[in-house]
Amino acid sequence: MTDVAAPSAAKSVYPWWAVLIQGIAAVVIGGLLMLQPAATTVVLVLFFGWWWLISGVFELGSLFVDRTAWGWRVFTGLLSIVAGGFIIGNTLLGAVAFLAAATLILGINGMLIGVVDIIKASQGAGWGKGLLGALSLVVGAYIAFNFEKFMIVLPWVWGLFAAAFGIGAIIMSFQIKKAQG
Secondary structure (H helix, E strand, O other): OOOOOOOOHHHOOOOHHHHHHHHHHHHHHHHHHHHOHHHHHHHHHHHHHHHHHHHHHHHHHHHHOOOOOHHHHHHHHHHHHHHHHHHHHOHHHHHHHHHHHHHHHHHHHHHHHHHHHHHHHHHHHOHHHHHHHHHHHHHHHHHHHOHHHHHHHHHHHHHHHHHHHHHHHHHHHHHHHHHHO
16 A cells, blocks of 8 residues: 655655745845835846746747647747737836736736625625625725726735745745754
8 A cells, every 4th residue: 555645844855955045035036026126026027028938939839749739829829929028128118017917917806706705605605704705805996996006016015925935935944954854
C-alpha cells in the first residue's frame, strides 16, 4: 500500500533556500511598491509587457509542434503580442491602463461576489451572508465607479500583500530547513 498523505514541510520538493530567496524578493518588491509606487509599477508593468510579448511569440511558435485548440491559441498568442507590444511601446500609458484594468476588475469582482452572496442568503445561507454580500456589492460598486481614485493606491496595496507574503515565505523557509534537517 502506498502512502498518500499530504506532503509536509519535510517532504517539500522546494529547497529551503529557494523559498527564502522568493520571500526576500517579495519583501524587496513590496517595499519598493510602498516607497516608490510609481517607478516600481512602471518597471513591473514593463516586465509584464516583455513577458506577454515573448509568451505570445512562443504560443504561436508552439503551433508548429501541437495544433490542438489552435484557434484559441492563435487568439491568445496574438493578444499577448499586441498587449506586450503596446506596453513596451507606451510604457507610462500601459502602466496606467494596467492599473485601471486591475482596479476595474477588483470592483466588478466585488460586485459579483456581493450578488452571489445575496442570492445564497435568499436561498437560506443566513442573514450574515446577505449582509456581507450587500457590503461587498456596495464596496465593489464604489471601487468600480471611482476606479481612478483607487488605482492610485493599488500599488501600495500590492506592496503590503507582497511584503506580507515575503515575510511568510521567509518564515516558512526556515521551517522547511529545520524539518529537512
